[in-house]
Amino acid sequence: MSASPIPTIPTYDRFIEPLLRLLASRPEGVPAREAHEAAADALGLDALARQQLLSSGAQLIYKNRAGWAHDRLKRAGLSDSPRRGWWQLTEAGRRFVAEHAGPLSAEQVATLAMSHIDTRLLRPVAADAGEAGDSEAVVQPVASPEERLGLALEEIRRAVVAELLDTLATVTPAFFETLVLDLLHRMGYGANRADLQRVGGSGDAGIDGIISLDRLGLEKVYVQAKRWQGTVGRPEIQAFYGALAGQRAKKGVFITTSGYTAQALQFAQSVEGIVLVDGVRLAGLMVDHEVGVTARVLKVPKVDVDYFEE
Missing domain, CATH: 3.40.1350.10 (Trna Endonuclease; Chain: A, domain 1)
Structure with a gap:
């Protein structure tokens, strides 16, 4: 008897619209853990999918991807974390939802997912996120794996810094x-x-x-x-x-x-x-x-040319 196939979990950009619609339906905001489950429900994730962990074992995959989706909404100025573990649309986010009652296009989702990566999270962006008609398609530059790794690590660092600032605001x-x-x-x-x-x-x-x-x-x-x-x-x-x-x-x-x-x-x-x-x-x-922060060692393999010298 063959083993059951491992279910595929949608990429984080697919979590953006379910989260946006959920937060729009709850103007007072929702706990992050509730948002994770609601987004997973909207995407039809079953119990097996929700049990999958990141390769590091540090977090459930669907919660990680929901968190990154909310990070993108924050960078676009559409959502915020007024207190630890609480997600809520900003005024710009409420306007955006009112102007986009129907499902978002692939281009609009791509804009939210990729166009605000470099936006600092100290305060929400005042303007609405780009409209489908006036924003160019997001083009990702070709980069080497090492360059992509460096960009990913920098992005993770910015997200951790933003989360730390939210957390510091709650301590005594x-x-x-x-x-x-x-x-x-x-x-x-x-x-x-x-x-x-x-x-x-x-x-x-x-x-x-x-x-x-x-x-x-x-x-x-x-x-x-x-x-x-x-x-x-x-x-x-x-x-x-x-x-x-x-x-x-x-x-x-x-x-x-x-x-x-x-x-x-x-x-x-x-x-x-x-x-x-x-x-x-x-x-x-x-x-x-590493004060209030944990880190793991990432091993990047590279051929040892000296070893093969005769």
């Missing part, structure tokens, strides 16, 4: 302060983790952490870690500079989940000893140093 201030110190230690600051002390709380005088760079604690770096939604302005950086002066400190790092105004950046550049780290750079450093 105390956890965020500890996370920042964990990251700085992983980056090589302090001989051991005990050299990085969290002091945030009421009466912290604008200092959330202290790093001893040497065993005796003669040289220190002072840290302020703020999990903010709004942009950090010059007054906050000036206050941090004043807190450093109060400690007679020469080095300080201000880290936030958001960004900085031009005036804040200018002030930091006008004084010595202050480094500003915004949310995108923070998430990138977390990826590089």
Whole structure:
């Protein structure tokens, strides 16, 4: 008796329209796990298909592809994640659905799948995604396997950075302060983790952490870690500079989940000893140093020419 054939799971672009229609029917948004199942239902995936794992074994394939489909809707400005694990159409997304009541054409799906890959996910795009009549067909350039691999890894990195920013917005201030110190230690600051002390709380005088760079604690770096939604302005950086002066400190790092105004950046550049780290750079450093992030080794085979030399 022959084994049952392994069912084929549609590529991620096929998940885009089912997700779009689901989110349109639920203006208040839906949990991501519910969206995964609804998209799988719409595509007719049976129980066997839903049990298939990625080759890495890290995730179910259909959930992975639904996640990438939602990533594309976010990059097109049509959807967003207002909180962790929650998907919801933006105003642009609602307009897009209202203007495209019928099934999307292959060209429209291709536009959503491929035309916004390089769009940063810090905020939704204000304009609607391209219309079928005014957008050119997406043409993928011919690239070597190594080039395609590099592009894929970069795309995965951007998606992880965006997910980290969403996640950081949900953690408590105390956890965020500890996370920042964990990251700085992983980056090589302090001989051991005990050299990085969290002091945030009421009466912290604008200092959330202290790093001893040497065993005796003669040289220190002072840290302020703020999990903010709004942009950090010059007054906050000036206050941090004043807190450093109060400690007679020469080095300080201000880290936030958001960004900085031009005036804040200018002030930091006008004084010595202050480094500003915004949310995108923070998430990138977390990826590089694997803080809150796991990574797997990818083995790329290549013939060892030296081995065959006689």
